[in-house]
Amino acid sequence: MAESKAFPRRRGFYVKMKLSHHKNGRAQEKSFFIRYYKWILWVSLSIYFFTSYYISHSHSHKSHGTAAPMTKTHVSRALVESSNGELKEMRVFVYDLPPKYNVEWLSNERCSNHLFASEVAIHRALLNSDYRTFDPLEADFFFVPVYVSCNFSTINGFPAIGHARSLIASAIALISSHYPFWNRTNGSDHVFVASHDFASCFHTMEDVAIADGIPLFLKNSIILQTFGVNYKHPCQDVEHIVIPPYISPDSVHDTLKKSPVTGRRDIFAFFRGKMEVNPKNVSGRFYSKKVRTMIWRKFITDRRFYLQRHRFAGYQSEIVRSIFCLCPLGWAPWSPRLVESIALGCVPVIIADGIRLPFPSAVNWPEISITVAEKDIGKLGTILEHVAASNLTTIQKNLWDPRNRRALLFHNQVQEGDATWQVLRALSEKLDRSYRRSRISEQ
Known part of the structure; x- marks a missing residue:
């Protein structure tokens, strides 16, 4: 910037001296040209310095994030980047339940392939995931792999889920008696899948589902469910994440x-x-x-x-x-x-x-x-x-x-951006429910 300022000043002095040496009969005409030239030079320099200052000043503000309010795109990108950062640090503990809660249901071949099979796919993906931890003390969330939509009725095509409530209640009784993690939060950092029609109410017919309501033992937990509406409904009156149905x-x-x-x-x-x-x-x-x-x-x-x-x-x-x-x-x-x-x-x-x-x-x-x-x-x-x-x-x-x-x-292994990854990202936005995080923040 100093060289730019010096160059026009030397140039202007040189022009002035050069023109003032010639005083003849055309002095008045030359005087006019001198004034004209100086005016042009002054305007040019003013524009130059103003432009340089503006570009430099604008760039400085942008680099510090204070130039202008963030657009919706910038805000969205910032939120995604922030969420992804939380996701990288998040860990999930997967309970190793007896086969009667999950694997035995796979004897029905349709269990892992029909539209309700997200409960199977998410479980498999988490088992092979970098987000899984084998140390429950490091976990932010606890996944409870109970398959309730696998029992598919061949008579009318409905998932027979009359067993769901008792099966989940049994799993909760098991983990709460062998681990301290359910009892310390009353299940608020525990995750279940309900991939059938009216999800957390565990019935496929709406009037019965509404009448039964959400089981009390799941009221504090997080439910991954295909059912979602944008109005108040008893079957989504629980912390939940809307997930897609399963397609192979x-x-x-x-x-x-x-x-x-x-x-x-x-x-x-x-x-x-x-x-x-x-x-x-x-x-x-x-x-x-x-x-x-x-x-x-x-x-x-x-x-x-x-x-x-x-x-x-x-x-x-x-x-x-x-x-x-x-x-x-x-x-x-x-x-x-x-x-x-x-x-x-x-x-x-x-x-x-x-x-x-x-x-x-x-x-x-x-x-x-x-x-x-x-x-x-x-x-x-x-x-x-x-x-x-x-x-x-x-x-x-x-x-x-x-x-x-x-x-x-959904895939058998988590791929960045796929459905299970989206579930994990949604969970990373609920880290306020993580007991581990709350303990760290209190220290």
Whole structure:
């Protein structure tokens, strides 16, 4: 900066002396040019020094984080970085329970592969994880691996979870009698999985689930559950994390090997699954609040819609050919179709009023999905046509970001950004429940 200041000053002195040596008949004209030149020089130097100061000053402020208020993007990034820092230091102790609480249930082959299998996948991933500690004194959280959705009824397709409450109560009695960790916090730093329809209430029918409520022995614990709504509901009146249903990552990988997500899509709107002609179940309840029945009746003859009521083992090959995949509620708001659609590049059309979706900090749901109110089912065709004609390309581009697929799929080993990693990150935001951390802060 000193050299820059010296250079124009010497230059200005040189010009002045050089011009003042020539005094002839054109002195008045030269005097004008001298004034003009000095004015130009003064303006140039002023601009130069002002610009240098501004750039330097602005850079200094930015480097110290005080230049301007942080934008939403900067705040979000800062929170993620802070959360990831906590995650690296977090440790989970996994109880080694007798086989009757978990491994014995795997005699049913479907147990580790059906839509409720997140309870198995999370357990397996934690066992092989760097976040696991074998020293419970180092643990921030304690994972209790009790499989309650593995017992799958072959008669009606519902998970038979009538045993759930007694099985979990038995596991708690066991760990509280052999370890001091449950009793010292009354279970507030203990984690369970409830991957069935109404989760913490441990029943698959909503009215019964609400009537039964959350077991008192779990009221203080953390529940990983697929059920989540954005309004007050008795079955989420507990500390919980909303997780996605389980879809086999191997099946997704095999499908994508045959048909990439950016491939040709010749099906406009797709749905395959339970669509009752008469929605009233034998239990006397209306399945899917009649939504699926209304879709069937309204659009079965519409050539834009590919609707199938019967199961087909290779149905993922249909999803990867589809532009829009309908994801209406079943008995509960969530559906495995949400995960399958995103994993296979089909825009999910969410039809489930009040649903709360998993991992919103990792998956930007509004940018990759369409939400249709249950009352607007009759307008579904018009709504999808409008999206196809306006912002479909943008939605698909956002949807095909592989980070979305990664965040919703569980693997046998924790992969950064995958579903179990997202669970751990969510737990790292609840470290105020860690007994170990509270003891450290008191010292």
